[in-house]
Amino acid sequence: MGGYGDVQMIDENGLRVDGRGPGDLREITIETGVVPVADGSCRMTWGTNEAIVAVYGPMEAHPRKIQRQDRAVLDVGYNMAPFSTTDRMRPGFNRRSREISKVTKDALESVVLLELFPRSKIRISIEIVSAEAGTRCVGLTAASVALADAGIPMTDMVVSVASGKINDIVVCDLNKEEDNYGEADLPMGILPNSGELVFLQMDGDLSQEEFKQAWNYNMDAAHVIHEHMVEALKGGAVQ
Amino acid sequence: MSIPLVPNLLRAHLSELAENDSRIDGRDRWQGRETQVEVDVLPRAEGSARVQMGDTIVFAGVKFQVMQPYSDRPNEGGLMCSAEVRPIAGRNWEAGPPSPEAIELGRVVDRGIRESGCIDVESLCIIPGEKAWQVILDLFAISDDGNLFDAFALAGIAALRSAVIPAERFEVGKDSPLGVSKTPIMCSYHKVGGRFVYDACHREELGGDERIHITLGDDGNVHSLQKGLKGIFSTEEFDEIMRHALGRTNELRDLIN
Numbered sequence: 001m002g003g004y005g006d007v008q009m010i011d012e013n014g015l016r017v018d019g020r021g022p023g024d025l026r027e028i029t030i031e032t033g034v035v036p037v038a039d040g041s042c043r044m045t046w047g048t049n050e051a052i053v054a055v056y057g058p059m060e061a062h063p064r065k066i067q068r069q070d071r072a073v074l075d076v077g078y079n080m081a082p083f084s085t086t087d088r089m090r091p092g093f094n095r096r097s098r099e100i101s102k103v104t105k106d107a108l109e110s111v112v113l114l115e116l117f118p119r120s121k122i123r124i125s126i127e128i129v130s131a132e133a134g135t136r137c138v139g140l141t142a143a144s145v146a147l148a149d150a151g152i153p154m155t156d157m158v159v160s161v162a163s164g165k166i167n168d169i170v171v172c173d174l175n176k177e178e179d180n181y182g183e184a185d186l187p188m189g190i191l192p193n194s195g196e197l198v199f200l201q202m203d204g205d206l207s208q209e210e211f212k213q214a215w216n217y218n219m220d221a222a223h224v225i226h227e228h229m230v231e232a233l234k235g236g237a238v239q
Numbered sequence: 240m241s242i243p244l245v246p247n248l249l250r251a252h253l254s255e256l257a258e259n260d261s262r263i264d265g266r267d268r269w270q271g272r273e274t275q276v277e278v279d280v281l282p283r284a285e286g287s288a289r290v291q292m293g294d295t296i297v298f299a300g301v302k303f304q305v306m307q308p309y310s311d312r313p314n315e316g317g318l319m320c321s322a323e324v325r326p327i328a329g330r331n332w333e334a335g336p337p338s339p340e341a342i343e344l345g346r347v348v349d350r351g352i353r354e355s356g357c358i359d360v361e362s363l364c365i366i367p368g369e370k371a372w373q374v375i376l377d378l379f380a381i382s383d384d385g386n387l388f389d390a391f392a393l394a395g396i397a398a399l400r401s402a403v404i405p406a407e408r409f410e411v412g413k414d415s416p417l418g419v420s421k422t423p424i425m426c427s428y429h430k431v432g433g434r435f436v437y438d439a440c441h442r443e444e445l446g447g448d449e450r451i452h453i454t455l456g457d458d459g460n461v462h463s464l465q466k467g468l469k470g471i472f473s474t475e476e477f478d479e480i481m482r483h484a485l486g487r488t489n490e491l492r493d494l495i496n
Binding site: 034035036037038048050052053054056059077079081082083084085086087088091092123125126127129130131 | 281282283284287294296298300301302304321323325326327328329330334336337375377379381382383384408441
């Protein structure tokens with residue numbers, strides 16, 4: 001959260017720099033079957049974010065020490081391609097990617113019916129090829145679609161979306177400019193059919209009222225995104 | 240990359256197909272897969288391309304950094320080329336530091352582009368001895384159904400040709416297109432079932448033997464060669480490959496010109 005709120009990001013009509021209202025999402029497109037050699041895959045664009053996710057498995061879990069006798073394990077890798085950011089991202093180990101991989105895994109393990117595939121592994125590779133803001137939400141949402149595309153049984157798909165605060169006004173789905181001056185960020189992973197959560201992070205500064213508003217924006221947005229996800233999967237099945 | 244078990248059945252099947260002069264996906268011995276090249280596909284890169292050859296899909300992205308020229312070459316910028324094949328691209332590719340296979344991929348593509356002289360490194364100099372552009376070409380595999388070499392090389396040169404030097408962002412002048420004067424193109428051949436084929440798919444790579452990569456320039460000049468994996472080949476076999484490469488590189492060049 002680099003900003004101090006001294007730059008005017010919302011005009012007198014309550015419109016944002018890209019013309020959106022406070023609760024509006026950036027444009028979203030979802031496509032399945034984009035990695036032909038994978039068991040399931042998804043390409044999702046969200047603003048100028050672009051994530052490509054491939055799912056492999058269930059397959060043999062290697063090395064054997066990661067195997068679980070009673071369930072499958074998820075091997076989730078979130079990564080940003082070197083050309084995905086304004087300044088080139090050096091390939092290799094980085095703590096941010098490790099953390100996002102872990103929380104994404106924790107979210108998805110909450111919905112995948114792991115006990116159906118004992119001793120096996122399901123690999124989920126999330127590659128961000130273009131980053132704007134909110135890549136962890138794009139990655140997690142696209143991973144849910146890729147799992148569904150691979151036919152992996154789940155109790156529900158996870159829809160991930162973030163709201164935040166700029167110029168003391170709570171808004172949904174911050175873009176890159178807004179994120180640079182943002183005062184808070186609340187990403188959530190929502191199960192649209194029950195309204196329950198499997199992923200939650202927050203940083204910044206929100207009053208109780210602002211927090212409630214951000215929470216509600218995310219809940220409403222999740223249903224809009226969920227429709228895109230279902231539409232993409234239906235389209236994939238027709239082909 | 241984990242070394243997958245190669246079923247003897249697959250090798251036997253490929254030999255049988257070779258005897259009847261056919262291939263596992265029904266192609267002719269010298270026939271490539273359908274190839275598509277798109278440029279300007281990555282909004283954060285200064286130049287980019289996506290290449291699809293059959294079910295093989297790769298991206299190439301160009302980024303720029305300001306570097307200090309090397310003291311023995313104060314008037315020159317630099318070109319760096321790296322290839323990454325992450326687990327997304329196929330079930331045999333694993334996370335972790337680059338495997339020898341991925342390093343070989345990057346270096347062979349790099350040599351073909353560098354040695355063709357398509358980028359005038361002196362034109363990358365901003366202030367002699369102080370500032371110069373470093374061009375970074377990142378090759379990134381999305382789906383590996385064989386012959387990443389040719390897909391990377393084609394995406395790489397297409398991305399460089401679309402690149403714009405972001406001088407305004409670095410406050411060193413006006414943005415301008417990166418000068419790329421030549422179009423080196425790579426063609427790769429695998430020995431499958433005892434004879435060389437062009438543009439092997441994943442199963443042919445799995446059940447095949449050695450491979451040969453040739454990069455040719457616009458005038459047919461040879462810019463890089465590489466023989467990979469265990470195997471023996473004759474001068475006659477090489478001549479036959481080279482004859483095919485001379486024709487095929489021109490067809491591929493037309494795709495990006």
